[in-house]
Amino acid sequence: MKKIIYSKKAAPYLFILPFVLTFAIFWIVPIIKSGIMSMEKVLPGQTNFVGLSNFKRLYNDRIFWLAVTNSFKYMIFTLILLIPIPMVLACMVNAKVAKGKINSFFKSSLFVPALTSVVVAGTIFRLIFGEMDTSLMNKFIAMFGFESIKWLKGAVTGFAALLTLACWRWFGVNMMYFLSGLQSIPEEYYEAASVDGATTWQRFIHITLPQLKPTIVYVLTISIYGGLSMFIESYMLWQGNNSPQNIGLTIVGYLYRQGIEKNDMGYACAVGITLLVFVLVINIVQLTLTGTFKKEEK
């Protein structure tokens, strides 16, 4: 036995064994199990095979499609807000117009919100977006002469609150991604461009943007997944999974509602499998897209 463990041939497999076991026990087996459960009606003490009827129910489920719409809307808005703005901020920091201390104070302050848990962040923002006249947000808009708003009761304003929370937490982290991307661009490129008389704008378009592409693709990827799988932010902001008219309901929220709150495991697994397919399709589309970009470069 000892000989086998210490043999050079077995060593590589023993090193990766923890991962293989984890992958098998906690990923593959559960996914297969939930694939089977998605075709069952799971009741306490008994399960019946129902074929694809869970998926049929899903297709006609208005709330599910509302959740899908909400998640996609959230994802698209976070892409619009959380990529260009941090990129511009990173360029401003990198230009070193402000001196060292102000620059590093700015970087650190923007990064700090990422350290909070969603529970804490959600608690703070729920109070900030309170419906009282004296809540911070209502006081703020009152300065411009607007009347108080019941932020979390309306679809548009509730969404604005969610997006504010997302921006507050992720501006700094995304800015850091872009900053480390910017710092890896060789200075000579800009010098050469200056000699050729390129304007700031031209330098940004022809040097900065193409050089930042790997960073942009990475941030885009994590933002797509982060956006589509958003759940706890909404859970904390509305103190649970039930927002008025489901304005804050997301795909994962719906999964949670069916699987954990209503304990309808069969149906919830059908939701889960559908989601997994969504994500894998997006994954493949994205891989081929970035792959074709690479071909263009050549």
Added chain:
Amino acid sequence: MKKSKTKNKVYRILIITFFIVLAIIILLPFWAIFVGTFQEGSMLVRYGLNLTLDFSEANLDNYIMLFTDSGSYFRWFLNSVVLTVMQVVGTLFISSFVAYGFSVYEFKFKNAIFLCVILIMSVPFEMLMLPLYVQINDMNLSDTYIAILLPFLAHASTIFFFRQYLSGIPMEIIEAGRIDGSSEFGIFFKLILPIMKPSFAAMAILNGMNSWNNFLWPLLVLRSSDNYTLPIGLNTLMTPYGNDYDLLIVGSFFSVLPILILFLCFQKYFIEGMTAGAVKG
């Protein structure tokens, strides 16, 4: 020439002002919650957070309650500390072990198995939480820390990061170890682990932050109040029957404080760790 200099100066002042204003706006919520710790919870519910402290109504009752109440807060705090330490130590050890296997050896199915690592990295956990939840229940592991820890000890992104780091280590070290008669594991423990130390800091922070702030998975696994971690415990303070904002605000504040202090001391590692996933261009 002179004109462009004054123009530059104006530009600089504008940028500095913008930086300072934006930084203050971002930090305001922290200030608001700090001020909130001195106010009564019922006032917060009625009037919301404040930016200025009314000293005539300010008191330390919340702090006194937090530190003297034999209640659950410090139990949750301790649970979170224990769980975070176990998670960080376990993940760093197991993941570096696995990463070593991937980076030094050539073996059958290596690429296929490594593809699985990348696959896990690119599927959000939320999408798989239900299958995992069913599995943990089937294994009778619900309400245990093992259930929270075990699925994530061989942590995909940590493995990926360590593999990148190890690919820069010269093979001669390993060969030298073999000539000295060390076993393959001896080489890993005695020669490689010490070399990997610099990469541990960033990953310790990434995993530590994830564990300290982890909410969704513990929410599914944990049942009994004695086992709650801080985020779960704080969340239970909000019930449909009214919220315990007295404890919630001061408790939230104290849950962020240790991280903030660590951040101020080890800022470089925090930024490195939390942005470790970015492609190095």
